[in-house]
Amino acid sequence: RKIGYAIVGLGSYATRQIMPNFASCEHSRIAALVSGTPEKLERYGAEYGVPKTHRYDYKSFDRIRDNPDIDAVYIILPNSMHAEYTIRAAQAGKHVMCEKPMAVSVAECEAMIAACRKAGRKLMIGYRSRFEPHNRLAIDLARSGFVGPTRVITAEHGFPIRPDQWRLDRPLSGGGSLMDIGIYSLNATRYLTGEEPVEVMAMESTDRSDPRFKTVEDRIDFLLRFPSGVTATCVSSYSSAHNQYRVIGTEGWIDMEPGTPYEGHRMRIRKDGQVADRAPPPMAKNQFAGQLDHLAEAVLTGSPIIVPGEEGLADLRVIEAIYRSAREGRAVKIAA
Template identity: 45%
Template sequence: MTISRREFSRLGALGFAAHAFSTVPVLGQSEQKKIGYCVIGLGRIADHHMRGIAQSSTSTVTALVSGHRDKAEKIAAQYGVPKISIYSYEDMDRIRENKAIDAVIVCLPNSMHAEYTSRSAKAGKHVLCEKPMAISVAECEAMISACKAANVKLMIAYRLHYEPLTLKTIKMIRDGAIGKVEAIDSANGFNIAPNEWRSTHALGGGGPLMDVGVYSLNATRYLTGEEPVAFTAVATTPDHDGRFQGVEENLAWTMKFPSGAVASCTTTYGASMPGYYKVFGSKGWLEVDEFGYEGLHLTANYRNDRNAPATKIDERNPEPDPKQFTRQIDHFSRCIRENRTPDTPGEEGLKDMQHIQSIYKAAGITLG
């Protein structure tokens, strides 16, 4: 279902876009202009992105797109954005004329990602889009095509791909620390408040799998380095309290990978479910608590042979929020400067959406 910009503005879950110029010293080079960003969508996730940009040496906020002018002006003053660089959803195509904008960050509800990615690409701006990339495989493919046609870069905001403890975990598995991966267990969810846009099909495109569940799905892929080939799934809605408007409340699924590894994942909008994944290997196990913006905790226990003493790891990443967002934006800005493909391009989001479609099909749910 498509929802209009005017209807979205009335719902109160807004958008904005930000961008600004300046010069900064950069690694062995004289001086380079910061990459200017226009953040589209003035909700909670946009605040994390903007605070991450504020701590970046490569990037800056230079424009806003919002359906609420008053709110946008307050944020503009906070980040030094001129009022002339505040746009509405209706006139945001004028960002083409703003030379201070190099790229946009799409922070809107899921069902609006495709439209605003394509419009931004047509305006000649690189795009960093929040996950899930879109609400269908067809939309993901259209976004990739639009960015390629406009010769702009498209990156999906998988911030954990740039987080040090996650990268360490992946390296440990690739180096064989816990042996051959046999199974993965993962969960992520929360008890959603009434009237959240996420709980409506029109804006969310689906239930928790489209939101927090994508963390577990994506984790199984980067941990194994493989794409799943078989799926089972079941969806339920125990709470008939009006919060779930055409979407599931709970979803549990299993996946089989080409190597023979299996994964079991659960996601919910009906309970507090702190995110985690645990990987079981032939030589031991490792676990990471939280998919959150800070406080990731790695524990592991493994041994090279049965007679050797166990190696134990208990490590936390002390970096506070919004450091993950700073790392992510620095990566994208470097890709723009150096004309490199991001580590999490549109194709990464497309793969997740293809698997989400398979999970929903296994649960008897039709997208669209």
């Protein structure tokens, strides 16, 4: 059986990346659409064969409760709306896939996890790179010490942001580059080590005279210390183009540039004095279909979710510490 998803928010990521990829899913299908814009409901409803009875707006959203065709919702809204719609979906008895960042605070993440637990429903965060073959291989190689035990990680993510969008409006975004794109640097350091950072030091660089950065940060660079002694040096930026990470071990390095794009990943490895490209074994599904089917399989078979709400919460814990460190100009310890 295929599980039915209600897509909540028909913006760019939903319509350009997620919805087209249901075609290659084995266990997932689009069952319903939720949007505040009637024209979008009409257009995408027709395109994906979603009947009028399965189209909702934000007022009628809670009526998904009465639609047994919907097993799960996929929340692809501005960041500060993730908590509310996750909780409402759980209360309507639905499983939840929620985009990154999970929410805009640790407290919201905890409330989301509690609501899904209380309703007996699954909660997964849209960390698509965990379903992408180069990233999976990088995790295996880094954790098995292929270039020797990991000592240092560098991770950089950023893009020059266009003005006039919710990402630059703190009440909707919850923060600037770190919430949106720097989170990829942070998340990579956590999945490459399999550890939680214990200390962070951060420095923000934002030109407040730039009209884009009235309420959110541009650059925030941060240093993380992990229990094994690994340190990670990370860049998060809304004004420069980066998408890469490098794992440096005692005997070489694993480099991913680009590291977490939608497609076109490249891995290079330096070992025994030689640098060579390395291609992972191909996977049957791309990262988007893999992610969608992962929640579907968990719903259908009870298999574990590798990126549950607790993963989103762990990132938000570090994000709050990064902001605090930058604000207070000192290193901040993170409680285990």
